Amino acid sequence: MTNERHRTLDRQTVVPSDEAAARETGEQPVVIDVERMAVALAGESISIPRGLGREELRAYLVAASKTAR
Amino acid sequence: MTFTVAFKLQFAQEFTRFPPDQQDRVLDFVQLFEKHGLGDFSKYPGKVAPSWSGLPAGHPNIGYAQANDLWHYHMGYPVFTPGPKYQTSDWLIHFQWVARGTHIELVDCYQHYTYSGAFYMPPAKALASAPAPTQSASSDPSSSAGA
Numbered sequence: 001m002t003n004e005r006h007r008t009l010d011r012q013t014v015v016p017s018d019e020a021a022a023r024e025t026g027e028q029p030v031v032i033d034v035e036r037m038a039v040a041l042a043g044e045s046i047s048i049p050r051g052l053g054r055e056e057l058r059a060y061l062v063a064a065s066k067t068a069r
Numbered sequence: 070m071t072f073t074v075a076f077k078l079q080f081a082q083e084f085t086r087f088p089p090d091q092q093d094r095v096l097d098f099v100q101l102f103e104k105h106g107l108g109d110f111s112k113y114p115g116k117v118a119p120s121w122s123g124l125p126a127g128h129p130n131i132g133y134a135q136a137n138d139l140w141h142y143h144m145g146y147p148v149f150t151p152g153p154k155y156q157t158s159d160w161l162i163h164f165q166w167v168a169r170g171t172h173i174e175l176v177d178c179y180q181h182y183t184y185s186g187a188f189y190m191p192p193a194k195a196l197a198s199a200p201a202p203t204q205s206a207s208s209d210p211s212s213s214a215g216a
Contacts, residue, residue: 029123029124029125029128030118030120030123030141030161030181031130031181032120032130032133032134032139032163033177033179034130034133036177036179037133037137037139037163037176037177039079040077040079040080040176040177041077041137041165041176043077043078043079044077044078045075045076045077045078045174046075046076046077046078046081047073047074047075048073048074048075048076048099050071050073050103054096054100057096057099057100058092061076061081061084061085061092061095062081062084062085064076064078064081065078065081065082065084065085067078
């Protein structure tokens with residue numbers, strides 16, 4: 001009984017409702033998919049040359065995507 | 070002052086899966102940053118915020134977001150939803166902005182879910198005043214990297 005109560009309290013502490021979070025902070029929290037973010041952060045960084053026009057920029061990103069191993 | 074942008078390879082791979090109008094929203098953000106940096110958020114039509122904001126005290130993602138300088142931008146896809154102070158959208162661009170400097174790195178782009186796992190729904194009041202979608206863009210997670 002006591003353990004169940006503690007688990008419930010822990011859950012409430014770790015994962016409060018979105019409503020509770022919004023009430024506490026005044027805004028809707030945004031999720032971070034940590035696993036997915038970690039993979040992205042560990043990947044190669046590619047700099048965008050300054051001064052590219054809009055379509056050049058689009059083409060640059062598309063070309064860069066093909067550099068994956 | 071010169072403002073520079075880089076992107077993670079995974080971001081570029083996801084970008085190729087976006088429909089052209091969604092790609093346009095990403096390009097808008099890049100071009101706005103190159104022109105203005107992030108010294109004045111009013112230059113951006115969507116909300117710019119640190120990704121640790123809004124989380125309740127003690128949430129583990131606060132430390133993760135702060136340690137990695139993670140911010141996000143409401144890119145206006147599929148549409149902007151007016152809010153009390155800023156416009157928001159279902160889709161976000163997640164980026165690193167180290168020390169609030171002159172350089173950002175685009176990291177990820179996915180739909181806005183709340184941290185309890187529910188899909189974010191703007192308040193009904195905001196929806197009532199939101200403009201009708203101007204495009205029939207797909208938000209099918211399978212057409213992008215998903216959320």
